[in-house]
Amino acid sequence: MSRAARFLPPERDTKMSTLQQLQEDVERSFRWSAPLPPNWVPETPGADHDAVIVGGGQTGVAIVYGLRRLGITRVKAIDQAPEGEAGIWTTTARMNLLRTSKFLPGPEYGNPLLSFRAWFETQHGAAAFDALTRIARTDWAAYLAWYQRTVGVQVQHGTRLLDIEALENGLLRLHLEADGRLHTETTRKLVLATGFGGGGEDNIPAAIRALPKPLWAHTSEHIDFTLLKGKTVGIVGAGPSAFDAAGVALENGARAVHLFSRRGEIHHQPESPPGAAPGPFPPARQPGAMEHFHRLPDGVRWRYHLLGKGAGASTPIDSIDRATAFENFHIHLNTTARTLETDGDKVHIQIGDEPFALDFVIAGTGFRIDLASRPELSLIVDDIALWKDRYTPRPGEEYPEAGLYPYLGEGFEFTEKIPGQAPYLANIHCYNWAAALSSGKNLSDVPSMPELPRLLSGISRGLFFADLDHHADRITAKGGAGADPSVYAKAVWPLRRNTTAA
Template sequence: MTLSTHPDQHAIDTLRLIGPAPDNWVPPRAGIDHNVVIVGGGQTGTAFAFALRRAGIGQVSVIDAAPDEDHAGVWLNRARMNKLRTPKTLVGPEAGLPGLSFQAWYEARFGAASYEEIDRIARTRWAEYLAWYRHFLDIPIRYGTRLTLIEPVDEHFRLHLEVRDGATVKSVVETARKIILGNGVAGNGAPYIPPALKNLPPSHLAHTADAIDFAALRGKSVAVIGAAASAFDAAATALEAGAAEVHLFARRERIASVPVIRTRAYPGAYDNYFHLPDAIRWAQARRFRRAGSTPPVDAVERVTRFPNFHLHPGTSWTEADVRNGRVETSVAGEPFAFDFVIAGTGYVVDPALRPELAQLAGRIRLWRDQYVPASNDSDDALGAYPYLGAALEYLEKTEGDAPYLRNIHVYNPAAFVSFGLPVGDVPSMKRDIPAVVQRISRDLFLADLHAHEARINGDIAADFDASIYAGSIWQRDKADIA
């Protein structure tokens, strides 16, 4: 017996053994272009597209504003860590099929021994795997397509799109019954820029969400504001690009080092988190906010090995201005001047900040609409998060005012307070993708119940007639003669 050496043989066998994807069972509707539109063509968009295909749901479209696959997602663009921050053993987009997992892909190319040697997945390897996943499963993505407005109409949505073809941009309107917002960390808000930095021009300021020309920082003095992982990653990238010096300013007296989310990483809490009482979910979100977002050990060590890295704990910027071509400020009474400032200050969640949600934001139920904490446990930032349903769907602020909101599923970090994880990252895939797909399947099925009732009550041709067993029918008279 000769075994195949094709690197994708395990994946090929997996698809062969589970059989072909079901045919699309959703009845077409006049005037509807898509059953589901997935906004975002990164790891989320591809994983959802495959899961919906395996559920027999057709007319699914994945759109992404990036011009091409090399610029889509974060892994080759805004992500600057050397390794993923999550364990290599977490279930990813493989949908329970081991042959499609990162481990199977990696071992087929580099061997099982090599996989055992790595502690976490290298960011660029993860990007390679996702590109393979997308192409191997033939997931089509419409690049250069930006969602600008969601307009509710009867039982569907009109999606206003900007479609770019080279230098040409045209406006297009398409219709969809369901929407999945897999549009990243700013998908329900925007990057947060502290007030002290708001007057700085783009020539001197960038957020970690931006595309930053780190090569241009060679020989420059750089300030990084913030102390979460993205801030340390940006500081390290600047140092590795040859920055003359990098100063990182952190509000806390000590860098957050207690990853409180791990206390609820076991299956019981992970699988059932949504069912916790609001008070417990709120308390957990508040606990995380108090503890702070923890950078991985290697992210901290990546910068501290540079003698020209300088950490300023317990400091906050109150003002900054550009004078003589440099950003001048005073921090804790000490004057500084920098050539460039990077804000690693996270994101603000507020649906009203998203242009595409302009007609919806005022009707979305937020946590502040649902839960009133004790005065000493209030948190305006957490109160602005959407209060989501069991399948990560928007809910109405006022009962009966906007029932269409349940047809928009929020698969991005705005789901954090409701679901206890940074939804959209790898840890959320195993639990939340199946939940969303099952709900979409249920809703589409029940919405066309009359058609399905007719289908399941339809006539079925017999597989055979009585002639194939007529000769074996028991007959007493013949038995007595024999």
């Protein structure tokens, strides 16, 4: 065998599936990369884990793998959903295509063989990827399942976090419910990777909340759309989730769908043609701006968030086309459902002079941030600093809802409302939608993946400096026995001189 041939990858087995081939390539990339560091975090008496990740979706899995790559291995991930249903992609997400660019980085941490593109092109070819407008939701869900298996991250499903209790020794006692049984576990670090609703609750207009529950649902809930066949459905809201719900209802045979928007127009994204290269970033999302956003002055971050208040969520054109393709889909602009009345199993809404009778109402009205609404935070919420505790907006820039966002630190950790009163908060990292004001990004979605290294660094930094004495002793410890001089003794001068002269 030639010298060059020894470095060539082995020939492919034509009977091997394309994903098996990719799996071999990934494993080879792991072998060719530097070995993962061993765990360097010393065991802490009384601690079951060094970190617990609440959330087993795309973000939670990526966090566990990322910590392992840093040498932090005593980590546990939990999720209240059954296996296969963590996150939104197989449950409440209803879009046909992701709303973001196919070129965005995912959870691959710089290894292209772990990327969606590698997974997709291996099965369908480069031309198929080039032809994509955006990634299909079902493909993304399948990719994430493959990614989790490939990086070997385990998630304990069917486990709900009930309470967080701060202990005097600095640990966090987690009150958990798993398969109907209550128990506690302790951890040094806690990450709340709990998605869009993890920092608050569904934003439900009072008029809808007052209806009997069998007559309405929020888009974040599981909805059996087959039951809407032949029904007249009203959807309140005009963002992406509202249009996606409309599309699914129509595809399942709804008699009519009426979408009510309080705005005078539908805010939608311009569509790029299939195969188009990524377009230019908006000014606020330039790589430099987004990388350092969390270090911007509070006033700049506040004003950026305020800009989004009036813009509304942008809906992809394909989601709009999906619904408007049906002649029994109707958009009502400049409407507000202030009052809804029920008559038996009907919901009546008055729009101007025209009444509508609905069989079911869907609230596509997003989420609201309010840590006080999260039952698992009830024991600690009064200690957490909010933006209203740290920043007073200029006249004309008041935004009470934004004042309820947590004021986070460098590594997404909670900060103290009263300095020195709750140091344990530095060990709780809020990596969900509630971090949007502090970070400038809607964490938990695909575009926020580049923020993971900052979270991982914050966790690592906190663990390291909490054990500073241990690490200082280890770093400054004297080495073992000196090197054996016999290895080089024959060349030491003047012995070598005398030997040479002889």
